[in-house]
Amino acid sequence: MRDLANSINAQFRGQLGRFRLDAAFTVPATGITGLFGPSGCGKSTVLRCIAGLQQLPGSRFSIAGDTWQDESLFRKAHQRPIGYVFQEASLFQHLSVKGNLLYGAPRHPAEQSNGQSIGFDEVLELLGLVPLLDRSPRHLSGGERQRVAIGRALLSQPKLLLMDEPLSALDRLTKDDILPFLERLHERLSLPVIYVSHDITEIERLADHLVLMRAGEVIASGPLTQVQSDPTLPLAASREAAVNFDAIVQRYDSNYGLVTLQLEGAELLVPAPPVAAGERRRVRIAAGDVSLARQLPQQSTILNALPTKIVSATPLNASEMVVVLALGDGTGGARLLARVTRRSWDHLQLATGQQVIAQVKGVALAPGRGDRSRDPSHSPTA
Numbered sequence: 001m002r003d004l005a006n007s008i009n010a011q012f013r014g015q016l017g018r019f020r021l022d023a024a025f026t027v028p029a030t031g032i033t034g035l036f037g038p039s040g041c042g043k044s045t046v047l048r049c050i051a052g053l054q055q056l057p058g059s060r061f062s063i064a065g066d067t068w069q070d071e072s073l074f075r076k077a078h079q080r081p082i083g084y085v086f087q088e089a090s091l092f093q094h095l096s097v098k099g100n101l102l103y104g105a106p107r108h109p110a111e112q113s114n115g116q117s118i119g120f121d122e123v124l125e126l127l128g129l130v131p132l133l134d135r136s137p138r139h140l141s142g143g144e145r146q147r148v149a150i151g152r153a154l155l156s157q158p159k160l161l162l163m164d165e166p167l168s169a170l171d172r173l174t175k176d177d178i179l180p181f182l183e184r185l186h187e188r189l190s191l192p193v194i195y196v197s198h199d200i201t202e203i204e205r206l207a208d209h210l211v212l213m214r215a216g217e218v219i220a221s222g223p224l225t226q227v228q229s230d231p232t233l234p235l236a237a238s239r240e241a242a243v244n245f246d247a248i249v250q251r252y253d254s255n256y257g258l259v260t261l262q263l264e265g266a267e268l269l270v271p272a273p274p275v276a277a278g279e280r281r282r283v284r285i286a287a288g289d290v291s292l293a294r295q296l297p298q299q300s301t302i303l304n305a306l307p308t309k310i311v312s313a314t315p316l317n318a319s320e321m322v323v324v325l326a327l328g329d330g331t332g333g334a335r336l337l338a339r340v341t342r343r344s345w346d347h348l349q350l351a352t353g354q355q356v357i358a359q360v361k362g363v364a365l366a367p368g369r370g371d372r373s374r375d376p377s378h379s380p381t382a
């Protein structure tokens with residue numbers, strides 16, 4: 001049982017027209033929780049319930065030991081300390097950016113939030129808003145408007161930030177511009193965030209925990225990598241199946257332009273711009289980029305040939321299977337996914353519990369703060 005004082009506990013049940021919501025999850029009250037699922041599965045409805053905008057009898061919600069609703073209590077929307085960021089930023093056109101940011105901000109934030117206030121200057125710096133302060137919202141790009149909306153939500157001193165598809169109205173390049181700002185918020189603020197998206201690449205980039213929904217129900221929740229690597233869930237079986245890790249930079253080899261990253265149970269070599277030792281960077285390894293070998297390849301261009309143990313193997317279709325691997329000797333190492341053909345599986349006489357070598361042909365490394373390119377670079381590691 002998770003410690004209630006440090007968790008978000010949600011249970012929303014009820015009928016909305018023809019739609020039945022029966023969603024319950026418990027996640028830590030820290031970091032970013034991604035709420036992911038197909039269109040119409042109920043993600044926005046869950047956020048509306050958390051915000052107190054939708055009341056369903058018999059529902060419960062608490063965060064860090066503070067109950068917002070249960071059988072006998074229902075705090076109205078304005079009594080819930082939340083920031084809400086929507087797909088389209090609704091800014092006041094008659095106010096400047098500064099006016100918009102300060103709208104709704106408590107006058108004495110430190111008194112209102114037990115000293116845990118988010119400062120005006122800090123928000124400006126985190127979201128790069130200084131050059132925009134005197135501008136009218138009419139003259140902002142979509143990405144700039146969204147940054148202002150996020151800043152305004154933060155300055156209301158919320159205890160929980162709800163983000164409902166905040167990037168989905170933006171084009172690819174603008175999205176890539178905003179993601180590093182969100183990563184910085186995540187790094188610097190301890191504010192818990194529930195982030196709704198139907199774009200798995202955003203979730204992979206930002207989330208620490210994941211709640212998977214389908215048809216009004218929560219089908220899984222847990223740490224991101226754990227949910228990604230569960231072969232019984234739809235993510236591991238999808239074409240885009242991948243796992244993400246937060247790895248620590250060990251060293252940088254400027255001679256070859258390679259960074260060494262430490263994961264639980266393995267080290268990875270990845271081509272990258274110079275990066276300082278000790279930095280934390282998120283990596284993504286796609287199932288389709290991992291192949292298996294019985295032995296360490298003697299002469300190969302593959303940079304990352306990692307000892308692993310086969311945890312499970314699940315057929316995907318007539319020709320392919322998804323294999324879950326534990327890095328290292330299988331005790332406590334991070335999990336990887338590999339998509340292999342059934343023919344190769346039989347040919348190599350592979351079996352659950354066996355030690356095998358995972359050959360990682362490519363790794364996507366999320367950019368660091370100093371990187372010029374903001375798109376996660378997918379580098380062949382062969």
Ligand SMILES: Nc1ncnc2c1ncn2[C@@H]1O[C@H](COP(=O)(O)OP(=O)(O)OP(=O)(O)O)[C@@H](O)[C@H]1O
Nearest residue numbers: 016017018019038039040041042043044045046198
């Ligand atoms: N007040 C309501 N009355 C009737 N039906 C509702 C109500 N609110 C939501 N629904 C229905 O609930 C379902 C879930 O909607 P919701 O917007 O939560 O899904 P979603 O997962 O956020 O979808 P998307 O990713 O497309 O935004 C939809 O079929 C919607 O029509």
